[in-house]
Amino acid sequence: MKVNIYGLILLNAFRVYQTRIHEKTEKIFPEFKNISKYVIYMYVLLQAGIIILLLSVNFKQVDIVNNMTSKYSLEIIMLKVFLELILLRNIGKFSFPKKIQMIYGFLPSIFFILCSTFKHFFTLILIQLICLQLLKPVTFLILFVISCSMIFIFLYAKMQLFKFTEGLMSVILYSVSIILFIFVLQEILKIINIDLELTLRHIITFCSMAVLTVLTLLCLTYLFKNVNQTNYILKKTHSRRYAKIYIFAVVLLTLILLLSEMFELVGSIQYPLVLMSFLLITLLTKMAFINLLTLETYGYFLFYLKSAETPLQENIIKNIQMNNYLILLPVLLIHLTYFLIAGDPVFTGILLALYILDIKVDELVVYITRKVVKKNELPNLFIHTKKGLSTVLLIAFIPVALISFTIKSNQPVSASIGISIFVSLLLLLACVFLIARIWKQSFFKDLFK
Amino acid sequence: MLKIKDLSYNIEETAILEHLSFSIPEGKVTAIVGPNGVGKTTTVQLLASMLQSKNESVEKLLKEKKVIYLDLEYLVFDELTAEEFIQLIADYNKKTKQEIQALLEYFEPLMVKSFLSTKLKGLSLGQKQKLIILTGFLSRADVLIFDEPFNGLDYKSEKYFKKILADNEYGFTIIITTHNFIDLETYTAKCIVMQNKANLIEIPNKAVDLYKQDLFKYLELEQEY
Numbered sequence: 111m112k113v114n115i116y117g118l119i120l121l122n123a124f125r126v127y128q129t130r131i132h133e134k135t136e137k138i139f140p141e142f143k144n145i146s147k148y149v150i151y152m153y154v155l156l157q158a159g160i161i162i163l164l165l166s167v168n169f170k171q172v173d174i175v176n177n178m179t180s181k182y183s184l185e186i187i188m189l190k191v192f193l194e195l196i197l198l199r200n201i202g203k204f205s206f207p208k209k210i211q212m213i214y215g216f217l218p219s220i221f222f223i224l225c226s227t228f229k230h231f232f233t234l235i236l237i238q239l240i241c242l243q244l245l246k247p248v249t250f251l252i253l254f255v256i257s258c259s260m261i262f263i264f265l266y267a268k269m270q271l272f273k274f275t276e277g278l279m280s281v282i283l284y285s286v287s288i289i290l291f292i293f294v295l296q297e298i299l300k301i302i303n304i305d306l307e308l309t310l311r312h313i314i315t316f317c318s319m320a321v322l323t324v325l326t327l328l329c330l331t332y333l334f335k336n337v338n339q340t341n342y343i344l345k346k347t348h349s350r351r352y353a354k355i356y357i358f359a360v361v362l363l364t365l366i367l368l369l370s371e372m373f374e375l376v377g378s379i380q381y382p383l384v385l386m387s388f389l390l391i392t393l394l395t396k397m398a399f400i401n402l403l404t405l406e407t408y409g410y411f412l413f414y415l416k417s418a419e420t421p422l423q424e425n426i427i428k429n430i431q432m433n434n435y436l437i438l439l440p441v442l443l444i445h446l447t448y449f450l451i452a453g454d455p456v457f458t459g460i461l462l463a464l465y466i467l468d469i470k471v472d473e474l475v476v477y478i479t480r481k482v483v484k485k486n487e488l489p490n491l492f493i494h495t496k497k498g499l500s501t502v503l504l505i506a507f508i509p510v511a512l513i514s515f516t517i518k519s520n521q522p523v524s525a526s527i528g529i530s531i532f533v534s535l536l537l538l539l540a541c542v543f544l545i546a547r548i549w550k551q552s553f554f555k556d557l558f559k
Numbered sequence: 560m561l562k563i564k565d566l567s568y569n570i571e572e573t574a575i576l577e578h579l580s581f582s583i584p585e586g587k588v589t590a591i592v593g594p595n596g597v598g599k600t601t602t603v604q605l606l607a608s609m610l611q612s613k614n615e616s617v618e619k620l621l622k623e624k625k626v627i628y629l630d631l632e633y634l635v636f637d638e639l640t641a642e643e644f645i646q647l648i649a650d651y652n653k654k655t656k657q658e659i660q661a662l663l664e665y666f667e668p669l670m671v672k673s674f675l676s677t678k679l680k681g682l683s684l685g686q687k688q689k690l691i692i693l694t695g696f697l698s699r700a701d702v703l704i705f706d707e708p709f710n711g712l713d714y715k716s717e718k719y720f721k722k723i724l725a726d727n728e729y730g731f732t733i734i735i736t737t738h739n740f741i742d743l744e745t746y747t748a749k750c751i752v753m754q755n756k757a758n759l760i761e762i763p764n765k766a767v768d769l770y771k772q773d774l775f776k777y778l779e780l781e782q783e784y
Contacts, residue, residue, distance in 0.1 A: 115650040118636070118643055125638030207632040208609050213694065215651050222635070 115218050123225035124150070157232060164239040179244045185297070187253065188290045190241055194257055195283040197234050198264050201227045202279065211269050220265050234261075322447055326440035351398050359391040359444050367448070381449070381457045382512035386505060388445040388461060392438055392468060393501040402433045404476055404497050405553075427550065434469045456528035463535035464504060470542045471500035477549035508535075560584060561624070561702070561732065564616045568601055575601050577757040583702075584748050584763075588724045588733040592740070592778065593753030599736040602753070603704045604628060606734070624701040624732075629691045629708075637680040641671075641690055644679060648697045659697070665728070666693055668719040684711035692720065695731075702732045709739045721746045740780075744771050752777045 128150045135146035169175045179186060204227045211219040224231045238257065242250050264279065366387065370380035396403055405412065405427070415423060442465045449458040476497075508531065515527070561583040568576040576598045583589045591599050604610045607628035608621055620626065636644055649659045663671060671693060674686045682690065688711045695703040709717050717739075724733060725746035737743075743750065744767045752760045752774065760777050764770045 115647050118639060118647040118650070121643070122636040122638045129638065206635065207630070209607070209628070210633065210635070212607065212627050213629075213633045213648075213698075218651060 115214075116221055119218060119222050119225055123222075123228060126226070127153075127228070160236065161239065164236065164243065167243070169243040175244070182297075183245065183249070185290070185293050186241070186244060187249075188286065188293060190237060190253065190257075192283070192286045192290050193237055194234060194260065195279065195286060197230045197237075198261060199279055199283060200230045201261075202264065202268055209269065216266070216269070219269060220262070223265060318447075322444060326443050329440075348399070352395075355391060355394050355398060356440065356444070358394070359387065359441060362387045362391070363444065363448055379513045379516045381452075381454065382509040382516065384445055384448050385457070385461065385464065385512070386509035388441065388464065389468070389501050389505045389509065391441050391445075393498050393505075395437060395441055396472075396497050396501065399433075399437055400497060403430065403437065404472070405430055406476060423553075427553070431469075431473070434472070438465065438469065454528075456532055459532045460508070460528065460535060463532060463539055464508065467535060467539045467542065468500050468504055470539065470546055471503070472497060474542055474546040474549060475499055477546060477553050561620055562616060563606070563614070563620070566602065566605060566612070566614050566617065568598075568605060568610065568612065575756060576605075579753075579757070579759055581751050581759060581761055583732065583734060585732050586727070586730050587748035588727060588735065588746055589749045589751065590743060590747045591734065591736045591751045591753060592738070592743075592774070593759075594778075597753045598756050599753055600706055603706060603734060603736055606702075607704050620702075625699065626702040626704065627695065627698055627700040628704045628706070629695045630706055631684075631687050631691055633694070634679050634682075634687055634691065638678055640676050640678050641682065641686075642675040644690065645675075645693065645697065648694050652697055652699050654697060662693070662696060665723075666696075669716050685713060685716065688712055689716065696729060700731070702734065705733070705735045707737060708735055709737060718742075740771075740774070743774065750774050 128147060131149050131153075132143065132146045135149070136143040170179075201223065204223055206219075206223060206226075210222070214222065234257075238254060241253065245253070363384065366376070366380055366383050370377040370383075376383070408415065415426060442461070445461055446458060449461060512527075512531070562580075563582070564580045566576055566579040567574070579602070591602060593599055601610065605612045605614070605617060606620065607626050608617070609628055612618075634644070636647065639647065645659065645663075654662075666689070669689050669692075671689055674682060677686070679687070679690075688708065692705070692708060695705065708720065712720060721742055724735075727733065744764060748764050750762045750764070750770070752762065754760065754777065762770060762773045762777070
């Protein structure tokens with residue numbers, strides 16, 4: 111049987127994914143490496159199952175879906191275009207040799223790119239299938255043709271080395287997202303019948319929060335430059351990553367603010383939600399800057415530090431502590447603004463206590479579980495898990511408990527409960543401080559015994 | 560003859576090539592030689608439209624001829640074996656089994672068959688070089704461009720590849736860039752010596768001794784006769 115060119119491209123992609131899964135499994139779960147070769151078959155079966163499910167279920171028979179699709183068909187179309195543009199932009203990030211079509215031809219090269227970015231390509235297929243179910247056949251057909259043409263034109267332009275491709279794609283993407291945002295906003299305003307003054311106030315709060323974010327970022331950079339003890343240098347690449355997390359925090363807080371104005375239930379749990387947002391953003395920041403926030407990422411270098419002089423060891427521990435406090439400081443400030451605007455001193459106190467407690471518990475966990483000896487343990491998720499442990503625990507104990515209490519009792523958190531939580535947090539903090547101090551003293555001495 | 564006139568190329572404000580004109584004999588092998596950084600690779604990449612150019616003669620060349628630039632970075636199918644890769648290239652170029660077999664026999668002194676079952680990611684530099692050369696010969700292109708094709712080849716393979724170039728049984732117009740001057744006179748019909756970004760000298764291979772003498776003279780190299 112003659113295996114054609116597309117079959118071979120597909121075979122290559124299949125083997126690439128199989129190898130990737132095998133390597134990942136070997137790294138994270140070495141005990142399962144022998145069965146990792148079967149994972150890809152399960153993955154293929156799962157995806158085939160999703161496609162069959164989407165094709166066999168008729169969403170139009172469900173009344174709510176039917177009403178929604180007839181009412182919001184334009185929004186669905188816009189959302190489809192928006193998602194396709196994002197996916198296409200991600201596909202476009204895949205790097206391939208210049209003028210690859212010169213060797214393999216245009217269509218095989220496109221097929222190769224799509225196979226190599228299969229996750230995005232598969233999502234594109236899913237979007238088409240969902241739209242097939244939701245939209246009218248004629249509308250879907252027209253949109254499908256437009257989508258296919260869009261993919262081909264974009265990839266053709268990229269392969270022909272047209273310089274405008276990515277810029278143009280971004281412009282279209284932003285335009286579509288702005289239009290979509292206006293649509294959604296219009297609908298929200300229609301539903302809740304919100305007055306203009308209130309919306310304006312929220313927008314002003316949003317803007318002032320964003321300004322505060324920028325200011326805290328600048329302030330942080332200044333601090334890093336002037337505090338001699340710190341080993342952290344805020345580079346351009348860091349700032350971009352940092353800014354992304356920050357914007358997310360601002361958006362999240364604004365959302366909480368808006369939703370709590372709109373819905374009574376959200377209003378009653380808004381403070382625990384802000385605490386949750388703080389811890390969530392803290393977790394994201396920790397994941398992004400893990401290399402600067404824990405001693406364990408020093409890896410083998412810690413072997414040398416073990417034999418270093420005590421003042422140097424203390425200085426390194428201090429640097430890491432400083433990094434923790436400084437990097438998370440802007441996160442704290444943004445959330446603090448929320449409580450200061452609301453004028454709630456109890457939750458301000460809880461937030462401050464959480465900020466310190468989170469860092470201290472992290473330190474304690476690292477000091478207690480300090481044995482990292484295997485090479486393959488260094489780059490894996492283990493350190494991340496350990497570093498985020500305190501935050502996850504705090505999310506589970508404080509905001510979640512408060513939310514469940516509020517929902518059960520159907521009343522907002524009273525001042526007395528807030529104060530008692532604040533006091534318990536302070537007591538906990540004192541305990542953690544004490545234990546961490548004891549463990550710290552022997553950290554380098556007992557390291558890698 | 561493929562004629563290139565007034566070829567220039569800039570990166571931002573810096574001129575890389577300035578008003579170069581030269582010709583390439585069709586169905587023969589031409590070598591582009593010169594010191595590092597003089598613009599050899601840029602020139603061949605412009606001829607293959609790897610770099611954007613508004614030069615009319617290049618546009619005409621690309622319109623009339625199928626030009627391909629062969630580089631190791633095109634071996635993108637890491638998880639295919641060399642045999643499967645050859646099959647893929649042959650499929651795209653609509654080559655029959657007999658044609659593939661004949662070409663593999665022809666390339667046998669390069670020991671291609673010894674690594675047919677090895678995946679591309681496991682090939683050595685020399686083996687990859689052989690595979691990319693084979694890819695060129697499997698194509699239906701008119702002009703093949705090889706950038707430093709002798710890199711990574713062992714002595715015997717280098718010698719045999721030079722013999723393939725000298726015979727040029729398949730009648731391709733072949734352009735190579737190289738710093739390898741051993742036996743250059745035996746397989747090239749013409750040599751283009753790039754002296755700097757604005758000057759080049761064309762040396763046709765009319766008389767072997769004179770050809771090599773001229774080549775070494777313009778490259779300012781010492782030669783033992």
